[in-house]
Structures are given as C-alpha cells and as structure tokens.
C-alpha cells in the first residue's frame with residue numbers, strides 16, 4: 001500500500017515542514033527532534049552558533065543528508081521516503097533527484113562547476129533534468145543573469161569571476177530549476193564585506209518577489225534586514241522560533257543573547 | 266634619497282635584476298656536454314653509416330609499428346579496466362571495493378615481465394583447451410588448443426593491459442577523489458542522478474587531472490612493449506637483437522632502436538600536450 005500526498009489540491013500547504021528530524025554522524029547526534037514550518041513566501045533565517053547543525057538541517061531538506069528519524073516534506077510531499085504501511089522506505093535515486101528539483105540550494109563556497117562557463121553552469125541541469133530545449137534554456141539563463149546583475153558574464157569561467165559574482169551565478173543556477181523553496185547556506189560568509197553587499201542585494205530582490213527562502217547566515221543585513229522569522233538552533237535543537245523583530249528586540253534565551261552580542265560586533 | 270617615491274612625473278626606465286648565476290651554470294653545462302660529445306666522436310663509438318642504413322630498415326620500422334600498436338591498444342584497454350576498477354573502488358560497496366583493491370595489489374605488485382611470461386607460457390598449461398559453446402545447444406563457438414589462441418601478441422596485449430589497468434585505476438581514482446565534494450553536492454542539489462553527476466561533472470573534472478599522468482603511462486607502456494621480446498613478439502627490441510646477433514653491430518642497432526623509442530615518446534608527449542590544451546585546467 002502506498003500513500004502519497006497530492007500537492008495540486010492544496011495550494012496553501014506549508015512550503016517546508018520538518019517534523020521531529022533527527023540525524024546522527026556516527027554516535028554524535030547532530031539534530032535532535034528538530035521541528036519547524038516554513039510558509040510559502042516566508043523568508044526564514046536559521047541562526048545559531050557554529051556546529052549547531054544548521055548546514056546539516058538544510059542538507060536534510062533536499063536529502064543531501066539522510067535523516068535517521070522524523071520526516072521532511074516540501075509542499076506536502078515527503079522528501080526522500082515513501083510511506084509503506086507503517087514504515088518509511090527510502091526512494092530510488094531517480095525519484096529523489098526529481099524531488100530535489102523543487103528545492104534550490106546555494107552553498108557557502110558557491111560550488112559552480114569549474115569546467116563549465118557561466119552559461120553552461122546555468123543551462124546544464126534544466127536541459128538534463130527538465131529536458132528543456134537548448135534555445136529555451138539559454139534564453140532563460142540570459143534573463144536570470146540579467147536579474148542577478150551579470151548580463152555580460154555568460155561566457156566566463158567561474159575562475160574568472162569574483163566571489164560575489166560567482167555567488168550570484170550560483171543563485172541564478174538554482175533559480176533556473178524553478179524551485180519552490182530556496183535554501184541558502186551562509187551565502188555571504190566566504191565574501192569580503194563589499195562583495196557580500198551585492199549578494200545580499202540579490203537575495204533581498206528575491207525576498208521582495210515573495211520567494212520562499214531558508215537562510216543560514218551570520219549577516220545582520222539578512223537576518224535582521226529582511227527575514228520574517230528567526231529559527232535559533234543550539235546543539236542540534238531549536239531554541240527559539242519567533243518573528244525576526246521579536247528575536248532581535250527581546251531574545252528569550254541566554255544563548256540567543258550571547259549569540260546576538262557576538263553577531264553585533 | 267634615491268629610493269624615495271618618484272613624484273616628479275617623469276617616467277623612469279625599469280631594469281630587471283640580471284640572473285648571473287643561471288647564466289654561469291648554463292655555460293658550464295654546455296661546456297661539459299660538448300666535451301662529452303666531442304670525446305664520443307673522437308673515440309668513434311659507432312659507425313654512423315651502419316646506423317643510417319638500419320634507421321629506416323623495413324624490419325626495424327615494422328617492429329616500431331608493432332610496438333606502437335601494442336602500446337596504444339594496451340593503453341586503451343587499460344584505461345577501460347582502470348575506469349571500472351576505480352568506480353568499483355569508490356562505489357561504497359565493500360565487496361566491489363575489495364575486489365578492486367586486491368586486483369590492484371596483485372597486478373601492480375608483480376613484475377610485468379612475469380605477467381607476460383605467465384599469459385604466454387603458464388596459462389595454456391593451466392587451461393590447455395579453449396571450449397566455448399552456447400549453453401543447452403550443440404552450437405560450439407570456439408574449440409581450440411589454448412596455445413593457438415594465445416599468440417605472442419595476445420599474451421603481450423593481455424599482460425600489458427591487465428597490469429597497466431591496475432596503475433590506471435589508481436590514477437583515475439586519484440582524479441575522482443580530487444574533485445571537490447561541493448561540486449557533487451551542487452549537482453545533486455540540482456536534481457542530477459548519481460550517473461548524471463558522474464558523467465557530466467566528476468569524470469570531466471577528473472579527466473583534467475588524469476590526462477597528464479596518463480601521458481606518462483603511455484610513454485611507459487610504449488617502452489614496456491620491449492618486454493614482449495621475451496615471449497617472441499616481433500616488436501622493435503626483438504627485431505633489433507635478432508639483427509645484431511647475426512651481424513654483431515650491437516652499438517649501431519641499439520642506437521637505432523633507441524631513436525625509434527624516442528620518436529614514439531615524442532609522439533606520446535605531443536598527444537598529451539594536445540589533450541591538455543583541449544581540456545584546460547580551470
């Protein structure tokens with residue numbers, strides 16, 4: 001018996017639900033019953049000290065890491081597993097790959113394909129995975145490069161771009177798959193303050209468009225500037241999950257206050 | 266002050282530091298080398314006329330051609346074997362990984378010459394008949410003595426390819442592991458399947474690391490074809506020794522064969538350089 005949730009019937013389903021997610025690396029429990037919900041159009045900042053499990057949590061959402069307990073769903077569809085009776089069976093590589101197309105991801109170290117030009121970086125996955133026509137993919141890529149402010153860099157190789165430019169290409173590459181949710185893992189941490197600025201600008205544009213985003217960051221301009229909500233994690237647990245304004249103005253936990261004090265300087 | 270910043274707006278000529286040491290060393294080396302060449306010419310180490318006569322001798326050239334064919338085929342087959350072994354090794358499947366590791370240990374750990382002698386001499390003793398039929402029918406595909414199937418060429422090709430496959434697998438594995446994990450994560454996150462990531466991201470990037478090392482292996486293989494002389498394959502060295510054991514022109518004939526090996530090496534180097542240009546490091 002197979003239960004599947006039909007996403008088309010309920011357009012107002014939460015964009016992401018993490019339900020009691022737990023994850024071990026060997027004997028170390030990195031995520032301990034993490035639960036939260038991201039609504040469509042929300043920008044959520046996932047904050048917390050180093051080693052709190054933020055990156056791991058993001059990677060669990062598109063099944064780049066396998067979870068050991070709980071469930072993750074995107075727009076109502078269980079990620080990585082399908083329910084058979086009272087068990088969750090891991091899906092085939094092909095099915096999981098299809099699911100990943102609904103979740104875009106941007107990495108701290110950009111991870112542009114270094115043997116490909118900017119254009120190839122953007123069109124490869126749409127053509128391979130979505131079977132899009134080449135001309136159509138190219139047109140879309142140019143539109144996206146325009147959007148991230150790099151209309152003249154299509155034929156450059158990643159090594160010929162600055163960090164900030166690489167990160168904006170990486171954002172364009174993720175958007176080319178037309179994901180429903182965008183995960184950004186420390187998108188500006190590898191950049192100088194000046195280069196961060198342009199990337200933050202690009203992310204803000206996406207926020208203003210109403211994109212659903214989950215961002216881990218140490219950047220005040222993102223967390224405080226335009227996030228709707230803050231999820232604060234410590235030691236693999238969610239310590240606070242509150243509107244951003246509230247988190248910055250009246251943090252509830254001692255760890256939150258320490259963290260904010262560090263973040264501010 | 267002479268090293269103060271020039272603020273007067275005039276353009277000063279820049280003079281780079283001269284590398285006198287490098288020039289002196291170069292001159293000394295030239296003197297040593299030319300002395301050695303002069304000494305060789307005075308001592309008349311070989312009869313150049315005999316050298317030229319055999320340089321483009323038909324048999325010699327056929328030997329060189331056979332060596333190139335053997336070496337090139339062995340490189341291609343060993344690259345395929347190596348790719349399979351490397352993928353087995355990194356597959357995460359413990360059985361496949363250990364089979365691959367044991368293969369590499371055996372074929373890299375025994376001398377190539379022994380392996381060639383094994384395929385030519387020992388293998389037909391162990392399996393005297395080659396008999397292949399389609400199961401459950403009377404159709405016989407092959408029914409022959411092993412000694413007629415395993416010619417010197419087949420034994421040499423098998424020996425070189427299987428041994429070289431072990432080296433190639435290590436080179437390819439190194440190339441695959443050198444590809445940054447972030448590249449894989451990014452490709453997976455875009456929805457590529459495991460095989461698509463391998464084909465489109467990992468192998469092209471690993472290729473840029475693998476090509477220079479493979480060029481080296483090609484050169485080594487071309488020279489290793491001389492091992493096949495031990496099992497009677499008519500490659501360059503075998504023909505050379507056959508000729509000089511009849512006419513005793515040992516120096517000239519060895520020089521001739523060295524010339525052809527150098528030519529092959531130059532060809533392999535040129536091929537490697539071309540490939541490296543086709544796939545530049547980014």
Ligand SMILES: Nc1ncnc2c1ncn2[C@@H]1O[C@H](COP(=O)(O)OP(=O)(O)OP(=O)(O)O)[C@@H](O)[C@H]1O
Pocket residue numbers: 025030048049050051052053054055056057
């Ligand atoms: N592949 C892995 N194998 C083993 N342990 C890991 C692995 N990845 C992460 N960890 C451990 O899991 C814990 C959480 O790591 P994670 O990268 O999710 O933290 P983080 O909150 O993103 O930290 P940071 O702010 O430094 O990026 C850490 O203790 C880390 O050492």
Ligand SMILES: [Mg+2]
Pocket residue numbers: 054055056185186216
């Ligand atoms: Mg992290």
